[in-house]
Amino acid sequence: MKHKIYVIRHQRPGSTVGNCVAKEEIRRTKLLYNRIRVLNIEKVITCEPNETKHIRPLQTASNLCSLMNVLLEVCKDVYMLPKIVNANILIVWHHADMEAIINHYGLENSFEWPEDDYDGCIIINNNGWQYQNNFFSREMNNTCLSILNMNF
Numbered sequence: 001m002k003h004k005i006y007v008i009r010h011q012r013p014g015s016t017v018g019n020c021v022a023k024e025e026i027r028r029t030k031l032l033y034n035r036i037r038v039l040n041i042e043k044v045i046t047c048e049p050n051e052t053k054h055i056r057p058l059q060t061a062s063n064l065c066s067l068m069n070v071l072l073e074v075c076k077d078v079y080m081l082p083k084i085v086n087a088n089i090l091i092v093w094h095h096a097d098m099e100a101i102i103n104h105y106g107l108e109n110s111f112e113w114p115e116d117d118y119d120g121c122i123i124i125n126n127n128g129w130q131y132q133n134n135f136f137s138r139e140m141n142n143t144c145l146s147i148l149n150m151n152f
Contacts (some may be wrong), residue, residue, distance in 0.1 A: 002125075002126065003085050003086065003087055003088045003089070003125070004039075004088050004123055004124065004125045005085060005088075005089050005090075005091060005105065005122075005123070005124040005125075006036075006039060006041070006088070006089070006090045006091070006121055006122070006123055007090075007091045007093065007098065007101055007102075007121065007122040007123075007124065008032075008060075008090065008091070008092055008093075008120070008121050008122075008135075008136070009057070009092070009093060009094065009095040009098070009113060009117075009118065009120070010056035010057040010059070010060045010061075010092060010093075010094065010095075011025060011028055011029070011032070011056070011059075011060045011118055025059075025063070026063065029060065029063040029064055029067065030067065031136070032060075032064060032136055033064060033067040033068060035135070035136050036064065036068065036090065037068065039088055039090070040088050041068060041070060041087075041088050041089065041090045042070065042087035042088055042089065043070065043071075043073060043087055043088075043089040043090070044061050044064060044065050044068070044070050044071075044072050044073065044089070044090045044091075044092065045061075045072075045073045045074075045075055045081060045082075045089060045090070045091050045092070046058050046060075046061035046062075046072065046073075046074055046075070046091070046092040046093065047074070047075055047076075047077070047078075047093050047094065047097075048074050048075065048076050053094055054094075056094075057092045057093055057094060058074070060092050061090075061092035064090070064092070078093075078097055078100045078101055078104050079104065081101065081104055083104075083105075095113035095115070095117075096113070098111055098112075098113045098122060099111045099112065101122070102122065102124065102129055105124055105129075107124065107128060107129050109129070111131065114133065117133055118136075119133065119134050119135060119136040119137040120132060120133045120134070120135055120136075121135035121136065
């Protein structure tokens with residue numbers, strides 16, 4: 001796959017009213033957007049909320065899509081994610097399913113997303129995958145940016 005898959009978790013739990021995200025979350029989403037816009041994302045995918053999956057990934061993904069002017073695709077589970085990737089995609093999901101996402105793309109591993117990491121990103125390409133724990137932090141540096149062009 002010549003394209004990359006960027007996998008992030010939903011953003012920090014905050015005060016929500018119904019399906020609306022608090023103002024501080026909108027500001028956070030704008031910061032994420034400023035980091036993401038250089039990635040040439042053409043598709044954003046998130047998980048469908050249900051009795052075991054809360055709405056936070058959908059909130060994060062839909063707010064990002066609004067800023068990016070990209071349509072949002074919603075999947076029932078990890079196994080519905082596309083196997084063939086024809087563009088750079090962003091997946092916004094629950095952190096507990098990250099190992100299953102990596103495995104879905106044929107990259108067997110044992111990975112547990114840190115519970116308190118909201119700034120991390122898994123990057124998957126044809127050479128494997130890599131986890132960058134501070135990918136979206138304000139302290140993002142040239143090391144993180146260089147990962148965008150790496151073939152790991």
